[in-house]
Amino acid sequence: MMMKSVMKGKPLWLTGISYSLLLLQSCMLAFAILDPVDFLALQSIRKSLDDMPGSNYFASWDFTSDPCNFAGVYCDGDKVLALNLGDPRAGSPGLTGRLDPAVGKLSALAEFTVVPGRIIGALPQTLSQCKNLHFLALSRNFISGEIPATLGQLRGLQTLDLSYNQLTGSIPWPVGALPALSNVILGHNRLSGSVPPFVSQTLTRLDLKHNDLSGSLSPTSFPPSIQYLSLSWNRLSGPVDRLLTGLNRLNYLDLSLNQFTGSIPGNLFSFPITNLQLQRNLFSGPVQPVDQVTISTVDMSFNRLSGQISPMLASVQNLYLNNNRFTGQVPGSFVDRLMDASIQTLYLQHNFLTGMEINPTAAIPLSSSLCLQYNCMVPPVQTPCPLKAGKQKTRPTTQCVEWKG
Numbered sequence: 573m574m575m576k577s578v579m580k581g582k583p584l585w586l587t588g589i590s591y592s593l594l595l596l597q598s599c600m601l602a603f604a605i606l607d608p609v610d611f612l613a614l615q616s617i618r619k620s621l622d623d624m625p626g627s628n629y630f631a632s633w634d635f636t637s638d639p640c641n642f643a644g645v646y647c648d649g650d651k652v653l654a655l656n657l658g659d660p661r662a663g664s665p666g667l668t669g670r671l672d673p674a675v676g677k678l679s680a681l682a683e684f685t686v687v688p689g690r691i692i693g694a695l696p697q698t699l700s701q702c703k704n705l706h707f708l709a710l711s712r713n714f715i716s717g718e719i720p721a722t723l724g725q726l727r728g729l730q731t732l733d734l735s736y737n738q739l740t741g742s743i744p745w746p747v748g749a750l751p752a753l754s755n756v757i758l759g760h761n762r763l764s765g766s767v768p769p770f771v772s773q774t775l776t777r778l779d780l781k782h783n784d785l786s787g788s789l790s791p792t793s794f795p796p797s798i799q800y801l802s803l804s805w806n807r808l809s810g811p812v813d814r815l816l817t818g819l820n821r822l823n824y825l826d827l828s829l830n831q832f833t834g835s836i837p838g839n840l841f842s843f844p845i846t847n848l849q850l851q852r853n854l855f856s857g858p859v860q861p862v863d864q865v866t867i868s869t870v871d872m873s874f875n876r877l878s879g880q881i882s883p884m885l886a887s888v889q890n891l892y893l894n895n896n897r898f899t900g901q902v903p904g905s906f907v908d909r910l911m912d913a914s915i916q917t918l919y920l921q922h923n924f925l926t927g928m929e930i931n932p933t934a935a936i937p938l939s940s941s942l943c944l945q946y947n948c949m950v951p952p953v954q955t956p957c958p959l960k961a962g963k964q965k966t967r968p969t970t971q972c973v974e975w976k977g
Contacts, residue, residue: 606639607650609677614639614652616674621657624689627665629658651680658687666713667691676701688712688736695734700725709733711757719763721746733757735779743768743780759783759802767808770794781805781826791815802826804849813837828852828871836872841865841884850875851892861885872896873919881906881920890917894943894961902928902944913937921961922946924972948972 615635623630632643640647646654655678658667666689675684676698682705691710694717699705706728715737723729724746732747735757742765743758753772759781766787770778777800785803788810794801798819804826811834812827820839826849833854840848841861851871858879859872864887871892878896883903885891902920907930909915916939925947932952936942943957945965 605650606647606652609679610650610652611635611639613674613677614642614645616672617655617657620672621667621669621691624665624668627659627667629667646683648680652678653680654683655681656683656685656687658689660687665689671696671710671715673698675699678702679704681705683707685709686713690714692716694718695720695739697722699723702726704728706730706752710737712736714738716740718742719744719747719758723747724749726750728752730774731755734761736760739763742766743785745769756780767793767803773797776800778802789815791818794819796821798822800824803830804828806830808832811835816840819843825849836877838862841867841870858882859885881925886915889915891915892917892919893923894919895922898923898925899948900926904929910936910940910942913939915940917941919943919958920947921957924948924967926972928952 618630618633629643639645644656645652664687666687668690670693671691673696675696679702681702684705688711691713693715695715697720700720700722703726705726707730709731711733715734716739718741719734719739721744724744727750729750730752731754733755739761741763743763745768748768748770751772752774753770754774755777756770756775757777757779759779761783763783763785765785767780767785767789769792773795775795775797778794778798779800779802781802782805785806785808787808789808789812791814793815796818799821801819801822801824807830809831812832813835817837817839820843822843822845824847825845828849828851830853833856835857836850836855836859838860839862842863845867848867848870852874854876855872856876856878859877859882861882861884864884867888869890870885870888873892874895876897878898880900881893881898881902883905886903886905886909902925906915906918907928910918911934918941921943927949928944930952934953936953936955942955943961944951945957945961946967948967950966
C-alpha cells in the first residue's frame with residue numbers, strides 16, 4: 573500500500589513535485605494575492621542584481637512575505653504596476669549586476685526605473701512585452717549594446733531616459749515613431765548614425781548630447797512641440813535654418829560642437845529661449861535678429877559668422893561672438909549697456925572689428941567682462957581676457973587688408 577502524505581492525502585511523490593508550487597500558492601494566499609507569474613519574475617530580477625557596498629535596498633525583499641511591500645515594488649491588485657530598483661535618495665549607492673529578461677513578464681508594468689549604479693549588460697529585448705509601459709528610466713549605469721528596436725512596440729511610452737550609459741549603435745527609427753513620447757533623454761552614450769524623425773506631437777524634451785551622431789536634419793526631424801533640444805557634442809552637419817524656424821516653442825537650444833552650416837535664422841532670437849548655444853559649428857553669414865534680443869545667454873563663438881554686429885544683440889547679458897569674421901564698428905549701444913553693468917560678458921576677440929567708441933579711461937564695472945583683443949584695432953581699453961585668447965592684442969595688418977568681410 574502506497575504511503576500517503578499528511579496533507580490532503582496525496583502520494584509523497586506528487587507532493588515532492590508540486591512542493592514549490594504549493595509554497596508559492598500559500599504565499600499568495602497569506603498576503604496580497606500576487607499573480608504567480610509576477611512573483612517568479614521578481615525572484616529572477618532579484619537573483620540577477622545585488623546591492624553595491626553601502627546599499628541595503630534589497631533588505632526588504634523577503635519572498636516569504638508580501639512582495640507588494642518590497643521596497644520599490646508597487647502593485648495594483650495582483651499585478652506589479654511599478655518597479656523602482658534601488659534607493660532613490662541622492663548619493664545613495666546603487667545596484668550591480670544585470671537586468672534579467674524576466675522583467676518582460678510583468679505584463680501590467682507601467683513604470684520601470686533603476687537608480688544610478690553599476691548595472692552592466694544589454695537592455696532586455698523582453699521590455700517590449702510590457703505593453704503598458706509609459707515611463708522607462710535607466711540612466712547612469714553601465715548598460716551596453718544597442719537600443720532594442722522592439723521598444724517601438726511600446727505605443728504608450730512617454731518618457732525614455734537611457735542617458736549616461738555605454739549604449740552603441742543607432743537610435744532605432746521605430747523609437748522615433750512612438751506616438752506618445754514627451755521626454756527622450758539619450759545623452760552621454762556612444763550612439764552613432766543619423767537622427768531618426770521624431771513624430772510625437774507631445775514631445776517637449778529631446779536630449780541627444782555627447783554621442784557620435786552624424787548626418788543632416790530635415791525640417792520634419794522634430795515636432796513643433798519641442799521646448800528643450802540638445803544635440804551638442806555630435807558630428808551632425810548641414811543647414812538648420814528651416815528646421816529651427818518651425819520650432820517656435822523652444823526655451824532651450826544647444827547645437828554646439830557639431831558641423832552645422834548655413835545661416836542662423838533671425839527669428840530664432842525671438843523665441844522664448846533662455847540659453848542659446850550655437851558655438852563651435854560652421855555657421856556663416858550675417859546675424860540679423862528681427863527685434864531686440866531678450867535671451868540672457870547667447871554663444872555663437874567659433875563659427876564663420878560675418879558682417880557687422882547687430883545692435884539688437886546689445887540687450888544680451890552674456891554674449892560670446894569671439895572667433896568669427898565680424899567686421900566694422902562695435903555698436904554704441906553695447907558701450908552704454910556695458911557701462912551700466914547690464915552686460916556681464918562681452919567676448920568679441922578674434923574677429924576683424926575696426927573700432928569701439930569707448931573712453932580709454934572708462935572703468936568697466938567689476939561685474940562685467942570685456943575682451944576685444946586680436947581685431948583690426950588697438951583695444952581702446954585694457955581689460956583681462958581669457959588665457960585661451962592668446963597674448964596678441966591686435967590682428968596683423970596684412971590680414972585686415974586682405975579680409976573683405
